[in-house]
Amino acid sequence: xxxxxxxxxxxxxxxxxxxxxxxxxVKSHILSSRLEVSESYFKKTMRKLRIAGIVTAIASKEGxxxxxxxxxxxxLLDVYEAIEGEDSFIHSTQLxxxxxxxxxxxxxxxxxxxxxxxxxxxxxFKQKLADYTIADILSHxxxxxxxxxxxxx
Amino acid sequence: xxxxxxxxxxxxxxxxxxxxxxxxxVKSHILSSRLEVSESYFKKTMRKLRIAGIVTAIASKEGxxxxxxxxxxxxLLDVYEAIEGEDSFIHSTQLxxxxxxxxxxxxxxxxxxxxxxxxxxxxxFKQKLADYTIADILSHxxxxxxxxxxxxx
DNA sequence: TATTCGTGTATATTAATTATCTATGGATAT
DNA sequence: ATATCCATAGATAATTAATATACACGAATA
Numbered sequence: 149x150x151x152x153x154x155x156x157x158x159x160x161x162x163x164x165x166x167x168x169x170x171x172x173x174v175k176s177h178i179l180s181s182r183l184e185v186s187e188s189y190f191k192k193t194m195r196k197l198r199i200a201g202i203v204t205a206i207a208s209k210e211g212x213x214x215x216x217x218x219x220x221x222x223x224l225l226d227v228y229e230a231i232e233g234e235d236s237f238i239h240s241t242q243l244x245x246x247x248x249x250x251x252x253x254x255x256x257x258x259x260x261x262x263x264x265x266x267x268x269x270x271x272x273f274k275q276k277l278a279d280y281t282i283a284d285i286l287s288h289x290x291x292x293x294x295x296x297x298x299x300x301x
Numbered sequence: 302x303x304x305x306x307x308x309x310x311x312x313x314x315x316x317x318x319x320x321x322x323x324x325x326x327v328k329s330h331i332l333s334s335r336l337e338v339s340e341s342y343f344k345k346t347m348r349k350l351r352i353a354g355i356v357t358a359i360a361s362k363e364g365x366x367x368x369x370x371x372x373x374x375x376x377l378l379d380v381y382e383a384i385e386g387e388d389s390f391i392h393s394t395q396l397x398x399x400x401x402x403x404x405x406x407x408x409x410x411x412x413x414x415x416x417x418x419x420x421x422x423x424x425x426f427k428q429k430l431a432d433y434t435i436a437d438i439l440s441h442x443x444x445x446x447x448x449x450x451x452x453x454x
Numbered sequence: 455t456a457t458t459c460g461t462g463t464a465t466a467t468t469a470a471t472t473a474t475c476t477a478t479g480g481a482t483a484t
Numbered sequence: 485a486t487a488t489c490c491a492t493a494g495a496t497a498a499t500t501a502a503t504a505t506a507c508a509c510g511a512a513t514a
Contacts, residue, residue: 207459269429276422360490
């Protein structure tokens with residue numbers, strides 16, 4: 149069970165935007181070349197972040213992407229769900245239906261319980277992600293070094 | 302981020318074995334046909350469960366698979382890890398290295414923090430799975446109906 | 455009016471999952 | 485003994501999702 153690479157890529161981009169002075173917009177080709185992915189692929193990921201209200205896109209000369217909200221209002225769950233969607237880790241019951249077809253109804257309820265437990269575990273995972281924001285990540289970086297960074301150069 | 306089908310298949314098989322009277326061994330071809338997968342594929346999954354010490358294989362006429370331990374000693378985490386292994390949801394840092402190469406060391410530590418948070422969330426997920434056993438699932442099934450089931454028929 | 459994002463489509467590559475078939479060898483109950 | 489069934493392994497295939505690129509036209513704006 150692996151998390152999409154795009155989630156990590158997104159988080160790194162957000163860190164980059166977060167340390168950009170004055171939240172000045174940074175161009176696609178600069179960010180994508182830093183990530184070493186094509187601008188085309190990069191924009192597909194950024195689109196998801198934009199739709200989720202995490203970044204703002206500015207179409208203009210001197211345009212680019214910037215953060216849409218303060219750092220402490222962007223949780224890791226926001227980013228995760230923006231990229232991965234809200235699908236559950238498991239989505240089935242079809243299997244249970246196949247197996248217990250013809251046998252006791254009460255056994256079928258056992259698999260329903262399985263789904264409930266996995267859903268419960270999934271919620272625990274997501275709650276942890278919701279507990280942390282980009283600001284928490286940035287708090288591990290020294291103030292001085294942040295002021296010195298301009299990704300547009 | 303999706304859980305392997307094999308995890309759900311395994312749980313269903315364990316439920317079937319759990320309600321089998323006297324923990325009598327059930328043959329591969331019976332279980333695999335119930336799951337509607339080939340016996341060959343089914344055995345590959347069962348092998349993982351056997352290596353994890355969850356089921357016992359009996360090679361003999363009147364052989365088959367049975368549970369290796371009491372129901373309450375088989376957690377959902379045991380099953381999950383038997384099938385999915387112990388890989389983390391995210392495994393990288395390579396990306397961080399690529400991006401922050403040439404820029405400040407302190408920024409790199411931001412991505413380390415990201416990995417730590419995701420690992421934390423993953424542990425929360427796994428802890429929930431460890432909190433439940435096959436016995437918990439079975440507790441949702443009436444005693445009477447369990448006594449009536451013989452999967453070997 | 456040049457620059458840059460927005461959107462959409464088509465396509466390619468890679469990797470993992472899911473799955474089957476076959477075949478040889480080993481354990482054991484009767 | 486021998487039939488039955490698991491153990492292991494290798495080759496192969498289908499399906500799906502993730503990852504990725506290229507291209508083209510439209511829209512916003514400094």
